[in-house]
Amino acid sequence: MSDLGKIDRAFFERHVAPNLGADRDDVAVGPTHGVDFGVLDIGGRALVTATDPLSILPALGLERAARFALDLVLADVAVSGVAPSHLSICFTLPEGMADDEFATVWETIHAECVDLGVSVVTGHTARYADVSHPWVGAATAMGVGDHDEIVRPDGARPGDLLLLTNGPAVESVGLLSTLFGDQLALPDDVIADAQDRLEEVFSVRDALTAAAAGPVRAMHDVTEGGLAGALNEMADGAGVRFAVDRAAVPMRPGVREVCDALAIDPWAATSCGSLLLAVDSTGVDTVRTALAARDTPVAEIGRVEATAGDGEVLVDGDRLEHPTVDPSWAAYATLTDESDP
Structure with missing residues (x-):
């Protein structure tokens, strides 16, 4: 496994892929190395979901940093062709992040979600010791659509x-x-x-x-x-x-x-x-x-x-x-x- 960045494919195939919890029939697309999203079948409809860490770099300006962090999460659903519609978000904030700074981050995320039609449905926010920028939490994006609407990550065909x-x-x-x-x-x-x-x-x-x-x-x-x-x-x-x-x-x-x-x-x-x-x-x-x-x-x-x-x-x-x-x-x-x- 590399020292920095994502785990490599060999580690994923050996340690992660064989150990994915219960085997359920409603998992249409499960974790795969290099694939951006998973898909659940919920009563015949496709629930596309993806999880990413949240990175906030104050030096970018808090509003731009918040938009960047949100887009990174939502993009992994959007590449399925299904619009992200719901968001679960967890903030583990540094002790030194002031209330007004976090308010700017949150209000920016809210405004962008409104523009994209995304609703925040659950989450967690707290300050913790020994937490530092940029890694300040994680989020899960979701979108609902038809299975035949999904742009599959393995869908490339000869002639494309x-x-x-x-x-x-x-x-x-x-x-x-x-x-x-x-x-x-x-x-x-x-x-x-x-x-x-x-x-x-x-x-x-x-x-x-x-x-x-x-x-x-x-x-x-x-x-x-x-x-x-x-x-x-x-x-x-x-x-x-x-x-x-x-x-x-x-x-x-x-x-x-x-x-x-x-x-x-x-x-x-x-x-x-x-x-x-x-x-x-x-x-x-x-x-x-x-x-x-x-x-x-x-x-x-x-x-x-x-x-x-x-x-x-x-x-x-x-x-x-x-x-x-x-x-x-x-x-x-x-x-x-x-x-x-």
């Missing part, structure tokens, strides 16, 4: 085309340049471009827009492990080959420069806000038009091909492996150490 919104490493670059911009030996205009990437870390509305425009066969948010991880997880789940054109993969302004400065592979770095989609070829133009109407950059980066056995990802004909660790974790730790007096 691959679309990518935004591009690699927008989250990593946006966060690191905003938190530690004064430590990066880069021109001010490059830092400003990199910091603008934080406006692209919100993917819930993009996911629902793409699914409605469809037909979308599979969708994955490009989080830990980056684009390389998302490509491998989607291809492996469907047992197909992804053929990717490296030159077609977009790089947003500031991304390459910050990644080079920090010796980060942008394809391996977390990029919350970016979506990888496998789309039926008949629906590609419709999906691209719908996303463009939201001013969301989207590019066609490859295609889905048949293959024997496990899925694989080829980039310009060469095999792309799943990253063993997300390099943004080490970069964050190093920059944090350097910034401490």
Whole structure:
């Protein structure tokens, strides 16, 4: 198991997958490595659910930090194509977080939930000793829909085309340049471009827009492990080959420069806000038009091909492996150490 970030697939398959509690017939999609959500069958209807930690970074500004934390949770349901509708949320707050600071976080989450049609149904809030930012709790999002509406994570089919919104490493670059911009030996205009990437870390509305425009066969948010991880997880789940054109993969302004400065592979770095989609070829133009109407950059980066056995990802004909660790974790730790007096 890696020292930082999510547990790896080998640990999951050995220790987690065989030990999932009671075996129930109503679990339509259970825990699977690299899959964003689970699905329950409730009287013939699909309950899509996902759980994530809550990260609040005050240096981003409490309102933006709260929106980011919420979107990260809701996105794992939204990539199913079913709109998130309910939220269970638990805050384990640091002792030093003032009442007015938490009020700002909570009121921001409330306003965003109202706009998205999400209702908070239960939760827990308390302060505890030895808790510190950014990890201040966890939340579970839920959405209800029809089983045949679900965009399955293993749904990519030969002949589908691959679309990518935004591009690699927008989250990593946006966060690191905003938190530690004064430590990066880069021109001010490059830092400003990199910091603008934080406006692209919100993917819930993009996911629902793409699914409605469809037909979308599979969708994955490009989080830990980056684009390389998302490509491998989607291809492996469907047992197909992804053929990717490296030159077609977009790089947003500031991304390459910050990644080079920090010796980060942008394809391996977390990029919350970016979506990888496998789309039926008949629906590609419709999906691209719908996303463009939201001013969301989207590019066609490859295609889905048949293959024997496990899925694989080829980039310009060469095999792309799943990253063993997300390099943004080490970069964050190093920059944090350097910034401490």
